[in-house]
Amino acid sequence: MPESLSVELQASGIRPTRQRVLLLGLIRQGGARHLSAEQLYREVGQQGLRLSLATVYNALNLFSGAGLLRRVDVGERTWFCSNPDDHHHMFDEATSELTDIPASSLRLEGTPDLPDGTEHVRTDVIVRVRKFKL
Ligand SMILES: [Zn+2]
Structure with a gap:
């Protein structure tokens, strides 16, 4: 190894x-x-x-x-x-827990115009959650 x-x-x-x-x-x-x-x-x-x-x-x-x-x-x-797969993240604002969500679970439409001379590398999405306040 x-x-x-x-x-x-x-x-x-x-x-x-x-x-x-x-x-x-x-x-x-x-x-x-x-x-x-x-x-x-x-x-x-x-x-x-x-x-x-x-x-x-x-x-x-x-x-x-x-x-x-x-x-x-x-x-x-x-x-x-350390997850090498294509994925985004979900972050619990109360517990600070970070979990993976598969890239396929999000559908992103449209990409911004990129500055001249640049190429798109990756889009990282962080979905922030917290428990309902009752
Ligand atoms: Zn991850």
Whole structure:
């Protein structure tokens, strides 16, 4: 497994240091999920490993910059989503819970005129919910 993670990092243009391979492995172990830097940092600690929060944060930014994770800024936090499938997000404003919704569950019509010299990369939708107040 570390071997294939190493290859994956290299294919994404990231030098596969031992720490990066280890962090990507931890992220992948949890399947498709949303992680904050603090959460991953705690998991690192639970494995008995010692990395700084800055190292964890830098790796997450590096991974998301290379397209291995998707960065989602919502609420007061930054999440890193490991679900590689095309999807949007639903955010519960009361609990701060972030969940995936399949791209196929939303129908978007029309796209804005793009500035000259640009191409459409992706549209991210965040559907915000909260419980009714009775
Ligand atoms: Zn997601």
